[in-house]
Amino acid sequence: MHSRASSNRLSASAFRSRISLLLLSMFATMASLYDAQNRVYLINELDKRTGQGQSAISVDDTLKIITCREQHKKFAALEVELAKAREEGFVSKHSSENSGAHKKKKILAVIGIITKFGRKKNRDAIRKAWMPTGAALKKLQDEKGIIVRFVIGRSANRGDSMDREIDNENGQTNDFIILNDHIEAPEEQPKKTKLFFIHVVEHWDAEFYAKVNDDVYVNIDALGATLASHLDEPRLYIGCMKSGEVFSEPTHRWYEPDWWKFGDGKSYFRHASGEIYAISKALAQFISINRSILRTYAHDDVSAGSWFIGLDVKYVDEGKFCCSSWSSAMDLDNELLSVRLVLEFVAFSRQSIKKGSLYNPFGLSDAGNENLLIKKQKYKNSKDLQLRNTQVLEVGKRLKFGSHSKGLCDCEDGIWLFVIIKEHSVFPG
Structure with missing residues (x-):
């Protein structure tokens, strides 16, 4: 019995020793690979010279050729050893981690429902209508790769009753993104949208990021299918595209302080309507990287459109994103979004x-x-x-x-x- 145990320990020790040797060999190979490539070029040049009858080869050149050829022999031997190790089941830690990562479902989209204080009834309606809660919310992420969260900032009086109400609600539902650096105010809505995209792209690696208002019903399956059909387009801006009038009167509800920037025609450039739109990962990263120099206008949808107008972006005017209360043909079997x-x-x-x-x-x-x-x-x-x-x-x-x-x-x-x-x-x- 003692002899068998000793034999097992020796076998395990030998196996560990072999793995250590293989790892050291791998590191040595990687270190010499770059130098070896340079030496291959040198060999070819020297062989070319000797083939052309040029005999002026220095002693140093000769030593380099010999060393390089020895490195090639060692490299070939290491490749044979590594192949044998793989056949016996040896897999590096790095390979194992990558394999596990590939098994995890890629996130298709992160949906942010922009909400504010005093809108709990809207949030409750959304939870009962189309947004899963509890375990179903996690299931939506795991099975369909879709994350849904309400998005809200903080009160100007940090820690007041409005902040506490949101914290208590989130403690029960766990479905909020709370932007601690954003102060809730109607005029700050465009900045809030920008902070939302910055937050989600830094916390979730998704294909798309969607912004939704808290008075919009979303057909999640239809939204997922629509976005999935555009996976091959790296810089995508999809929504119900429009171009509205720019109002220069300060008393008007949709007053634009920077109205003069839009020319004499007083019409906004083409942009996605703010009720619901989505952007691809590359555009969200662009917003995050350039956050300090991307300005905002009076409206969040116009602001988002301004960020992409000078970029090589694919605009998709998708009718399913149009939130109309007077739809002329609402066929529910036709994926009303x-x-x-x-x-x-x-x-x-x-x-x-x-x-x-x-x-x-x-x-x-x-x-x-x-x-x-x-x-x-x-x-x-x-x-x-x-x-x-x-x-x-x-x-x-x-x-x-x-x-x-x-x-x-x-x-x-x-x-x-x-x-x-x-x-x-x-x-x-």
């Missing part, structure tokens, strides 16, 4: 439809009259979704219509549908 939500929405369940009354799962104060009657008429195909001036209700995977519709969105479980009501009125019988 996003729909604009407002606080005047209500939601219905199958149970409440049977009762003939509305149900408000989010507790919104302005959700409307909960005693409104519902017209129970079914439409059987997607062409009916093209109807105008109708209110859409969800019944399983079919839709039914009432009056005063301005928009809709489809949720994953097929139960909830958000309806924007312009006027609270009783549905026709």
Whole structure:
């Protein structure tokens, strides 16, 4: 028994010794490889000279040729030894780490939902509508490579009740990116967007980074599929492209202090609408590297467009990114990507439809009259979704219509549908 143990120890010691020898040999080979390449060039030059009848070869040249040829012999022998070691299962630590990294799913996109103080109802609505929570949020990252987080800064009075409310909410949901160096203020929104891109590109190695407002419904699967179709485009800027008017009147809601920079035509350059857009990793890195010299304008979407206008960037005007509350053909089977939500929405369940009354799962104060009657008429195909001036209700995977519709969105479980009501009125019988 003692002899067997001694034999095992000797065998293990010999194996470790061999590995150490191989590692030292590898380092020696790497150190001499660059010099060996130079010497190969020297040999070729000297052989060329001797082949041309030039006999003026110094002693030093001769020694270099001999040394270089010896190095080649050693290198060939080491390659044979390394091949044998690999056959016996020896793998370097560096190779193992790289192999493990390749097994981990690459992150496709990081989605930042730009929110602010006093918008908890919007965040709760988003969590119940399309953003996973808890373990499902991690599952979305692991299985689909998509990370979703709310993005918010800090109060001007650091540590006040608004900051504490966000910290408490994040403690429960763990779904925030808190920009500690950003002070929340309406006029600071463009800087907040820039800080968001800087933060995410430094914390996650993703193919794309998307910015979304907290009043937008997102079809995550459709968004992922759309972005995945552009993986071969390294500098991508995708969204609902527009070019709006520049307002120079200080009293106007969309006043642009730098209006004079946009010329006499007073029209912004082409840029993605701010409700939702995405940029590729290279552009996010560009923002991060040049953060100190990239200026912002009055609006965050215009600011983002200005950062890319002088670059070799692929602009993609993608209709699925257009958040319109008056869509003329909302075919849910056609991968509707996003729909604009407002606080005047209500939601219905199958149970409440049977009762003939509305149900408000989010507790919104302005959700409307909960005693409104519902017209129970079914439409059987997607062409009916093209109807105008109708209110859409969800019944399983079919839709039914009432009056005063301005928009809709489809949720994953097929139960909830958000309806924007312009006027609270009783549905026709």
